[in-house]
Amino acid sequence: MKLGERILKLLDEKDMTQKQLAEELNIALSTLNGYIRNYREPDYNMIITIAQHLNTTVDYLIGFTDLPNYEFFGELYNDYNNLSPKSRKQLQEYMIFLKGKDK
Numbered sequence: 001m002k003l004g005e006r007i008l009k010l011l012d013e014k015d016m017t018q019k020q021l022a023e024e025l026n027i028a029l030s031t032l033n034g035y036i037r038n039y040r041e042p043d044y045n046m047i048i049t050i051a052q053h054l055n056t057t058v059d060y061l062i063g064f065t066d067l068p069n070y071e072f073f074g075e076l077y078n079d080y081n082n083l084s085p086k087s088r089k090q091l092q093e094y095m096i097f098l099k100g101k102d103k
Contacts, residue, residue, distance in 0.1 A: 001063065001066075002038050002063070003035060003038060003041075003042075003061055003062065003063070004035060004036040004037055004038045006056075006060060006061055006063070007021075007032075007035060007036050007050065007054070007061070008036055010054040010055075010056055010068065011054070014054065014055075018032055018033065018036065021050075021053060021054070024053050025046070025049055025050065025053060027046075035050075047061055047062065055069065056068045056069055057069055
């Protein structure tokens, strides 16, 4: 899925129009339409701004991941960091076990 398709998907999920997003981004509707139709590419700062306005991640917008946000993974990361070194090691071993089981 390309950037434009991802923007459209998020707009649909938020019940938001292209015009509303363009106004929030302070850009012309034609500029946003160019991003959506994939014949214009936003610069780095605009990608960040779009992600913020659509409550998603830059990684999702650029296709690095198919997960629209990392809230769950952020919580998981925090939980992992709060574990003792011994518990972290046990968790890592369990994950290796599960990966082998899934094959």
